[in-house]
Amino acid sequence: DQQVKQNSPSLSVQEGRISILNCDYTNSMFDYFLWYKKYPAEGPTFLISISSIKDKNEDGRFTVFLNKSAKHLSLHIVPSQPGDSAVYFCAAMNYGGSQGNLIFGKGTKLSVKP
């Protein structure tokens, strides 16, 4: 049973527009969430994280929103750039634990078209 779900396998967006990637989780014990980006033939790289004590965290063009009651988080990329084309993974964990033990979703492949 998947504890972290990314229900959209792919997303296509025009350059300059907003990209919204969604993630749902089922385990209410999760209280720390991360997004990773993965290019082909490379390992995942950390993008942004959010603790359950917040509902929003922003870093440049990237913003993560957390809705605890809905067990839902989303990653917004504004404006989207062709270099953002990659697979994006949502991951969850229990705060106080190690980031080495993350539960990942299946990923969403984002394509940003010029």
Add this chain to the structure above:
Amino acid sequence: ETGVTQSPTHLIKTRGQQVTLRCSSQSGHNTVSWYQQALGQGPQFIFQYYREEENGRGNFPPRFSGLQFPNYSSELNVNALELDDSALYLCASSSGTKTNEKLFFGSGTQLSVL
């Protein structure tokens, strides 16, 4: 600063064989985590090593084993290979096991079991 390196990059084995994958952690990191990423799936946690001791394990059978050496490099060993073991194996290192200590991933070893 040297990042996380994994070897080999690709490997082909036959069912029933044994395999050893290697990982050199990033300079200054003492914690290594291993993940298995099957095709179309997100990375799945195998186990973590902290200062040469296993520090957490995911839902993988005992034929998946590991080691961490005094220089904090690590090995993943898989015995009695099965077809379903075909996957990308990712190693990630961090500077410790606290929540805010980020993971840095290598590019992975692509294992094919025939």
